[in-house]
Amino acid sequence: MQFVSPEQAAAETGWDLVVVGSGFGSLFFLKRYLEKRPDDRVLVLERGHYNTEDWQFQNGVNSDILPEQTFRHAAGSEKPWDFTIGLGGSTNCWWALTPRMHPSDFKVRTATGMGADWPIEYDDLVPYWQEIERFMLIAGPDELDRFYPGTGPYAQPPHHLSTPDEIMIEKGDGYHFAMPAAKLSRAVEGRGRCCSSASCNLCPARAKFTALNAMMETLAHPSVAIAIESKVTHLDVQNGALRAVHFENGGRDYAASCDLCALGANAIHSPFIALRSGIAGHGVGRYLGEKMLVDAEIMLDGVDHFDGGTDTTAFNLSIIEAGRSSDFANSVYLVKNSFKSGLRLDKGRWRQCLPVQMYVEDIFDYENGVSDDGGDEPVVRFKGFSDYAHAGLDHAMKRLPEVFSPLPIEDVRLTGILPTMGHVQGTMRMGNTIEDSVVDAGLIAHSVRNLCVVGTSVFPTTASANPTLSAAALSYRAVDLLLG
Template sequence: MDINRKIPADIDKQHYDMVVIGSGFGSSFFLSEALKHTKGRVLIVEWGDYHPWAWQIQNQLNTAIPTAETYANRGDKPWNTTIALGGGMNCWFSQTPRMHPSDFATQSRYGIGHDWPISYDDLEPYYCQAEQIMSIAGDADMHQVLPRSQPFPQPPHKGSSIDEIMKQAMPDRHFIMPTGRARVATGNRSACCANATCNLCPVNAKFTAENGFSELYSHPQVDVCLKTEVRTLESQGGAIRSATLRSDGTEFVVHADLFVLGANAIQSPAILLRSGIEHGDTGRGLHEQVGLDVEVYLNGLGNFDGSTITTGLNYSFYDGDFRRERSACLVYFENRWPHGLRLEPGRWNETLPLMLVTEDLPNPDSRITVDPESGQAIINYAGESEYAERGIQWAFDHLGELLAPLPVESIEARRKRLTESHVQGTLRMGENGDGSVVDANMIHHTMRNLVVVGTSTYPSCSPANPSLTAAALSLRAANLLFS
């Protein structure tokens, strides 16, 4: 992939129309839309380096920067990020369900969490646009739960024999997982080979920054400065005027009219805190989903004949008035064997791995702070909520009812999932004065030339994977800003 590389000395004291901080889903999708509307010069500043797909496969790494070296963690829970050109588009497993309409209004509907300042309907056209860009393979039947105005770009992956039974029994609740892993090969992506190593896809089937946005990073208006960290943003008169960068121990300054902050939900608030920009609950509300790994033994029914890593997605435990008391839960039907195969002769595949993934309530005490001397981001996590624990326990206790169409022999909880690798919150969207940091258009409440993108802006936690929503939000924000 060709990149318009600039070293920090090249851009020192230069002025750009737009400076984009970070290059993950939020930043790259925002820029892809913004470039349709602006003729100005753009600079991407990325802390990490560019690691081609071949390098990642050879080294079995998505980045050369260990995640734990980018922050100080005061707890045991891991928080996974990828510091590299493309950010999470390198490491993601490319599961792409949309958020549920109720996820945007949990306070007004159920009296818990925060409402989003936008609705599902507001975002729906941009969901479609993001799905087109990523050539999402999806199940048309999902419109019964998640209304859609356009069809999926690609047909769904092949479900397993188990999915076929579940879909027949629950046609309005069980669907084939929508995914950024190609079902049909494209000009720059192979078809998924279902080898269960999506973070390091050996056949280049999933959507990545390299195969999806190569024209973005080589665009004649765009300069890319790699291996350079943004330390602070300098403001004057209610606007950001410049950014201070650091590379190899030396500091540089770059000026711009518009700044787009999309580092991640750990580093973005750290940049604002180091800069003394602390409007609302800046840094507070760090959260992600809570997960449980389950294994179901089956009697006479085999599994693992689907065409991708996760085949089924069941919404039976997702939405309802129960969310006043316990969390929503998605049930993921797996086409892999994380717990091993059965040892009984002839029964090796009579097992069904499930992931139970539930929402959590953001806690203001779960927050990002910065070391007063080094400025390093510090993670202070207060733990998951009782609300989430009740939701996941209820889902596990009622799995037998959900799986009634299958010949279930036993159901075993295997392990609590340490992380879903979905770092969210810390710069949430909302109305000015309610503790939020950015408005419905993702513009900072007080610094009106600062757009904040990515999962840091999420006011609440959906059980669904967050990446597609991050992409859609950025497309919407850029479209509204420049239209």
């Protein structure tokens, strides 16, 4: 990799592309861009450090910068938000679950009268999902094509299912599947298969896809220069065009001029930069949110669990396939192969429990978001999950015994709502016009046509799935639309 000083970054007469941040949205934009324009000069500005995988293992953390050090909570709003500041961004800390968005995720407002519709369709992302699934070496089941058209064949076979999963697939209603994951089920050169140790943020086998073990060709491309410890403060916009990206390094201010900028800091810091730059559009810094992540546990009668091959072995689509309601949010069930609440205490029945997580959709609220009070960091306000999400949780809990009825259920317990699931979304939403969004369907800012916003900040809704795969696909599509 070619690391440059801030002085070198600012001394260039003009970069063809400046990429802000180095997470999934930024790096897949960069990868696709270099495929089309390999000789262009590109600068990557990363706020954090280059923490190697060895450094992360030795220190037991993904970054030496905590998320809460990079923003402040508004009064009465203490919800945590999880992400990684450092080269590779959240490719370092993610748990590598890669289901696609469901076709119905794109038309939430049409179905319920709430939230927003996406300005694109499911089919618009299919070729990009396919390409990225192959590149990431996703391990998954080809049978998903019934509900997610254009799926498979995956690059690797799915991870080994647990005994309860096998029962669900054999005797259930056809909505139970192995979870697609960017964790190897078969070793490849330099990377082992998933060890099922449930330490995915610090994957000891290097089975998990990260920028540092699978995108070094992009990071080390001869056209790419990287400036670490470079915190972007604002963009210089004149007459509707972006002229330069301003950043701090070592207590000094610098500016890197460019023809194009890809802004992918994350859904908290990208809107803060946009606010300080006067970027126009509906909802800049608004509609911050994520899905509700909930833990439950099924007590089993005579069936053992925890014999699967990865941390999350399967997911169940029963509720999402039933369709959305205007009364309660959608949910997806995930089967966990790790001890979320410990083993059972009953002698000889220690493994007769099934941890289930629920992804419960929420509707982004205009009042939740990021603001600039003149300080060095953004102020984040979140008033809590909506009544709609809580109604979705109630519905998912009521349906849980029925959905998992092929199993010998003894009891069902709700163990708690987790404070965050690390899917920070919204704040720079995509849409059709500047009156309803910040960027268009190609992720170009309505008000600044040489600014492309990438990552999960552009999501108009939480969607039913982990957002990472779709964020990467949106970046690929944005480059194709921009450069042809």
